[in-house]
Amino acid sequence: MLVLVALAGIAVFGSLVLCTVTVARMRELPVWRRFLPPALFLLALAASLLRSVGVREVADAVAFPLNLAAVLLSVREIRARRLRNAAGAS
Numbered sequence: 001m002l003v004l005v006a007l008a009g010i011a012v013f014g015s016l017v018l019c020t021v022t023v024a025r026m027r028e029l030p031v032w033r034r035f036l037p038p039a040l041f042l043l044a045l046a047a048s049l050l051r052s053v054g055v056r057e058v059a060d061a062v063a064f065p066l067n068l069a070a071v072l073l074s075v076r077e078i079r080a081r082r083l084r085n086a087a088g089a090s
Contacts, residue, residue, distance in 0.1 A: 016041060016067060019074035026081060033077065040070035 020038045023029070044066035050059040 016071055016074075019078065020070055023074045023077045026077065028081075029077065037070045037074040037077070040066050040073070044070065 020041045023037045024034050026034055044063045047059050047062040047066065050056075
């Protein structure tokens with residue numbers, strides 16, 4: 001069971017990194033929109049690292065919502081780009 005939880009965590013982390021890097025490489029977006037998802041991801045990572053120094057409350061309250069916001073913004077930008085490309089191609 002622990003292995004499945006670890007694999008799920010690795011899959012979520014990998015997809016989060018892939019999505020944020022994909023958005024950061026979109027040159028047609030303004031700079032603030034390109035780097036907002038990676039910035040949120042890095043803030044969530046820093047909040048998660050607070051657990052190592054014993055500040056669990058802040059890490060538990062901040063890390064998950066920041067990761068969720070980064071994923072949602074990344075997916076929204078990726079879908080918007082696909083729609084723009086599909087509309088321009090037809």
